[in-house]
Amino acid sequence: MRSVGEPGPATTKRRVVRRELMAMLEELDVGDALPSERRLAEELGVSRPTLRAAIDELVTQGLLDRRHGSGTYVAEPRIAVALTMTSFSEDMARRGMRPGGRVLSFRAETAGAKIGRRLSISPTEEVFTIRRLRLADGASMAIETLYLPRALVPELRREDLEGRSFYTLLRERGIVLASGRETIEPTVTTAEEAEVLGVPVHTPAFLFQRISHSEEGTPVEYVRSLYRGDRYRLELELKPVPR
Structure with missing residues (x-):
């Protein structure tokens, strides 16, 4: 049984995906586009909802910029x-x-x-x-x-x-x-x-x-x-x- 406060599988996967995305950002410049969600989900071996949740965290932190109908890009530094x-x-x-x-x-x-x-x-x-x-x-x-x-x-x-x-x-x-x-x-x-x-x-x-x-x-x-x-x-x- 998982103890109270211990992260569940979904949370653990999201953290792993977040680390992978952060490593990817190290190789990209401001304004560069990320691959599509479908491609990223396949490469990282996770579901698109899990990937989207990890991306949402980075958008909230100002590291990524999601543009409706265009894609997700490396954001300007805060x-x-x-x-x-x-x-x-x-x-x-x-x-x-x-x-x-x-x-x-x-x-x-x-x-x-x-x-x-x-x-x-x-x-x-x-x-x-x-x-x-x-x-x-x-x-x-x-x-x-x-x-x-x-x-x-x-x-x-x-x-x-x-x-x-x-x-x-x-x-x-x-x-x-x-x-x-x-x-x-x-x-x-x-x-x-x-x-x-x-x-x-x-x-x-x-x-x-x-x-x-x-x-x-x-x-x-x-x-x-x-x-x-x-x-x-x-x-x-x-x-x-x-x-």
Whole structure:
């Protein structure tokens, strides 16, 4: 009798298949296609459901990219996201990648109760609501929705943010971000988000929500960023608590 917690035959086979696929990936380059599932199942001597389960694990981990109607390919490596106060553009440039993007929408509107509360302003005050697609080396990485009090940068225009770092723009106007609070949670893409990012619906993603403050302690921005889970991994530097 198999003991509780001991992997069953199906799990063991999937692990073996996973190891075989990982060895195969060592010989392939980013963008290379895997053989068809039928051919792989025959070569590895397993059923197609077992093979598909192993491939699904590697897709979830961002090692493989399954494209509907096309096949399965070696995915781009994930980018480590260090949890620091830096702009997307600055972060990508530091990694030797070409940052870019485009403004999807730009409008001025009243804050409303929820955004007003996050930015510590009246619900009737105006905010800029800016939605941007963030790119690195031409590939989609994230959708960013930025809210900031209009009174901070009343002359801000859509063109000011095309291909530019928002934090650099703030510094040019004498606004320095000094602190922030950020939450991160796993999620999946909606149909609209998937279309913008060019990924399948329900692709794993990270939802970042941040409120940043100036040196005077005034809330400057509330940002909601959806990062592709297949292109990012979180990176933390841990230190022991002083005694």
